Ligand SMILES: Nc1ncnc2c1ncn2[C@@H]1O[C@H](COP(=O)(O)OP(=O)(O)OP(=O)(O)O)[C@@H](O)[C@H]1O
């Protein structure tokens with residue numbers, strides 16, 4: 001099993017969730033996060049004033065899936081989250097050791 005952590009623009013959440021639904025992937029957890037990538041400290045205009053942007057609000061989606069589902073999920077998430085502008089986000093993939101569905105006691109991939 002793998003965990004996909006996708007850091008995306010908040011306004012792209014709905015499109016990404018719809019893309020996941022089209023694939024038929026059942027589970028996702030959404031976190032509110034703040035961060036920056038390569039443009040740390042960039043000065044941006046906001047309502048006529050200049051602000052130094054240290055941390056911008058993003059959403060992080062975490063999805064645990066079977067190894068063979070990773071590629072399809074990466075394509076779906078990136079396709080839905082992309083605008084082509086800086087700050088579109090990033091996706092990381094991690095190994096997952098175990099899963100357990102609390103209601104039934106199912107373990108491993110059966111628990112997804
Ligand atoms: N190396 C990293 N480690 C952890 N989080 C990261 C990393 N790079 C980006 N992030 C997270 O992803 C968010 C979006 O990053 P962003 O898309 O700006 O990356 P970037 O490398 O600057 O690419 P771009 O040049 O397209 O903006 C950041 O706000 C941060 O939360």
Ligand SMILES: [Mg+2]
Nearest residue numbers: 037038039087
């Ligand atoms: Mg950036």
